[in-house]
Amino acid sequence: MAKFKVFSEESNKSPLARFWRKFKNNHPALVGLWVFIAFALLAASAPFLAPYGVNQQHSDALLIPPSWHEMGDVRFILGTDDLGRDVLSRLMNGATYTFGLSVVAALLTTIIGVLVGTFAGISRGIRSSFLNHLLDITLSIPSLLLAIIIIAVLGPGLMNTVWAIILALLPQFIHSIRNLIVEELSKDYITAFKLDGASNWHIISRGIFPNIYEHIVVIFTMALSTAILDISALGFLKLGAQPPTTEWGAILAENLGLIYLAPWTVALPGVLLFLAVLSTNLVGDGLRQVLKERKAD
Amino acid sequence: MILDYILRRLGLLLFMLLMLSIFTFSLAYLFPGDPLSNLSGVPSNNFSQNTQLEDKYLYNSNYFTQYIAFLGRVFQGDWGLSFASGDNVFSHILDLLPATLELSVYALIVSIFIGVPAGILGSAYYNRWPDKLINSTTIVGYSMPVFWLALLLIMIFSLKLGWFPMSGRMGLLYEIPPTTGFMLIDIALAGFPYKGMAFTDALHHLTLPTIVLAMYPTTVLVRFTRESMLKIMDQNFIKTARAKGLNRRQLILHHALRNALLPVIKKIGLQFSTLITLAMITEVIFSWPGIGRWLIDSIYQRDFPAIQGGLMAVSLFVILATIVTELLYSLFDPLSRNQAHGKV
Numbered sequence: 001m002a003k004f005k006v007f008s009e010e011s012n013k014s015p016l017a018r019f020w021r022k023f024k025n026n027h028p029a030l031v032g033l034w035v036f037i038a039f040a041l042l043a044a045s046a047p048f049l050a051p052y053g054v055n056q057q058h059s060d061a062l063l064i065p066p067s068w069h070e071m072g073d074v075r076f077i078l079g080t081d082d083l084g085r086d087v088l089s090r091l092m093n094g095a096t097y098t099f100g101l102s103v104v105a106a107l108l109t110t111i112i113g114v115l116v117g118t119f120a121g122i123s124r125g126i127r128s129s130f131l132n133h134l135l136d137i138t139l140s141i142p143s144l145l146l147a148i149i150i151i152a153v154l155g156p157g158l159m160n161t162v163w164a165i166i167l168a169l170l171p172q173f174i175h176s177i178r179n180l181i182v183e184e185l186s187k188d189y190i191t192a193f194k195l196d197g198a199s200n201w202h203i204i205s206r207g208i209f210p211n212i213y214e215h216i217v218v219i220f221t222m223a224l225s226t227a228i229l230d231i232s233a234l235g236f237l238k239l240g241a242q243p244p245t246t247e248w249g250a251i252l253a254e255n256l257g258l259i260y261l262a263p264w265t266v267a268l269p270g271v272l273l274f275l276a277v278l279s280t281n282l283v284g285d286g287l288r289q290v291l292k293e294r295k296a297d
Numbered sequence: 298m299i300l301d302y303i304l305r306r307l308g309l310l311l312f313m314l315l316m317l318s319i320f321t322f323s324l325a326y327l328f329p330g331d332p333l334s335n336l337s338g339v340p341s342n343n344f345s346q347n348t349q350l351e352d353k354y355l356y357n358s359n360y361f362t363q364y365i366a367f368l369g370r371v372f373q374g375d376w377g378l379s380f381a382s383g384d385n386v387f388s389h390i391l392d393l394l395p396a397t398l399e400l401s402v403y404a405l406i407v408s409i410f411i412g413v414p415a416g417i418l419g420s421a422y423y424n425r426w427p428d429k430l431i432n433s434t435t436i437v438g439y440s441m442p443v444f445w446l447a448l449l450l451i452m453i454f455s456l457k458l459g460w461f462p463m464s465g466r467m468g469l470l471y472e473i474p475p476t477t478g479f480m481l482i483d484i485a486l487a488g489f490p491y492k493g494m495a496f497t498d499a500l501h502h503l504t505l506p507t508i509v510l511a512m513y514p515t516t517v518l519v520r521f522t523r524e525s526m527l528k529i530m531d532q533n534f535i536k537t538a539r540a541k542g543l544n545r546r547q548l549i550l551h552h553a554l555r556n557a558l559l560p561v562i563k564k565i566g567l568q569f570s571t572l573i574t575l576a577m578i579t580e581v582i583f584s585w586p587g588i589g590r591w592l593i594d595s596i597y598q599r600d601f602p603a604i605q606g607g608l609m610a611v612s613l614f615v616i617l618a619t620i621v622t623e624l625l626y627s628l629f630d631p632l633s634r635n636q637a638h639g640k641v
Binding site for chain 2: 028133134136139140141142143144145148149151152153155225229232233236237238239249252256259260263266270273274277278280281282285
């Protein structure tokens with residue numbers, strides 16, 4: 001790793017511009033970003049794009065394989081399930097539930113997590129100690145178990161799953177934000193700022209946040225990929241979204257009995273889930289890589 | 298100083314146990330239904346039985362007295378009765394926990410033996426093809442939903458190829474007396490009955506669940522080891538060693554590795570919580586008779602005493618595992634003992 005530049009040309013671009021420039025050069029991350037945007041658009045517009053209704057049954061076309069198969073029918077590009085419902089339409093609508101709700105859950109987690117994490121970061125003494133130990137204990141309860149207990153209290157259902165996932169994601173999130181804030185607080189520029197007479201609010205809003213918001217985005221992508229995995233896992237365990245809902249994990253669980261007859265009804269939701277998580281992780285990894293590189297130069 | 302550190306950790310452990318027990322106790326009131334039957338596991342049927350229970354659980358006194366009584370019962374091993382089976386929850390947990398622990402421990406061992414060397418390899422060939430290969434494999438493994446991976450492996454190895462059985466811990470042909478609850482150890486203790494065929498059968502049953510469960514921690518360890526190695530390799534003492542004329546092999550084996558593996562020990566301890574989460578799903582798919590599957594079944598059956606007991610047992614295990622690895626870590630790394638109170 002060279003510590004000096006051969007060309008002495010100075011780059012005075014803004015941090016964000018340099019960020020994008022570096023991110024663009026990381027091709028897997030860029031592809032991940034495009035897939036991510038595609039999923040987001042699909043999640044927002046699935047009901048208008050889908051060729052058929054979610055629960056529309058075609059009694060003349062049961063268990064038709066995908067259209068590239070010789071038994072396939074071009075009317076149903078990804079085939080139909082045992083009730084004659086179009087798999088493509090169901091999967092498209094599933095993006096709204098699995099991906100869209102995960103984004104909502106991760107965003108809510110971010111808002112709450114940043115607030116509480118900041119508070120935990122700037123507090124001192126017994127309050128900080130108590131908060132941290134409380135975090136420790138919630139971190140030691142496995143996240144799915146925590147979600148399951150919350151569902152046992154609230155009852156199964158999609159919205160309750162979202163709350164459960166938010167609560168299960170929060171401890172980890174608060175922990176990361178707190179570490180970021182504590183690390184930033186110990187730096188010299190914050191000390192100088194403090195000596196200038198800046199209040200706590202000034203230190204947080206003017207000093208720390210401009211320096212850590214990119215890291216918060218990285219933590220957000222991690223929370224998002226966990227949220228997608230958890231929502232679908234709970235759907236798969238029949239504790240989250242209930243069968244007529246087109247959540248991908250629930251579709252997978254519903255069609256598990258068809259695994260011999262119609263493997264595509266099980267494989268396709270899994271592929272989509274995998275792609276959604278993969279794109280999120282690629283973007284997150286790319287962001288982290290860029291942050292590290294920008295720090296180095 | 299080390300004694301001081303251990304005492305501080307024990308204090309933390311006590312605090313965590315206190316909070317955990319308060320949380321578990323309050324669940325009886327948070328769960329739907331009658332708190333008294335949630336605590337005892339006896340559905341309220343008639344008046345005389347109810348008054349008897351109220352006396353036993355001190356139900357009419359204040360919450361604090363009830364909590365103390367709850368603690369006493371926890372230590373006596375009286376964790377209430379399961380709604381579903383009518384048996385003591387504690388004896389269920391004693392039966393089921395070893396199966397989960399066995400699976401998780403093997404998965405953790407596999408992930409350490411694959412993950413750590415792969416991470417070292419990746420950092421040794423930084424940004425060249427072995428690193429890129431390892432990196433892209435880990436990100437794929439990292440993004441794979443665990444239940445889908447399990448289904449894919451079942452489809453390929455159990456249904457298509459027929460190499461491995463798809464459910465259970467053991468073929469029905471064999472009967473092994475459960476002494477420790479760990480299947481492989483039990484078979485060894487019984488002196489490898491059935492000419493060792495029981496042992497191979499148990500190994501066969503273990504293979505797929507272990508692979509599925511090991512996938513996520515392996516990828517985490519690969520990434521973490523690689524990062525940690527790269528961080529160390531960038532430090533000045535490595536540059537000095539290189540300037541002295543050591544070759545890369547000596548650098549990595551004698552100088553970098555020892556320092557880079559220290560944080561990895563801590564990371565391994567943190568894996569238990571994730572492992573148990575994943576084990577719950579894996580157990581459901583592979584019909585593994587462990588505590589995770591039992592907990593999920595308890596949810597379906599609204600078996601609240603079982604959920605409470607399971608939560609307590611699993612979290613207790615995770616907390617103990619975390620504290621033990623932290624103590625180990627501080628034994629190896631003197632620098633870490635100098636932490637202030639309440640730092641995480």
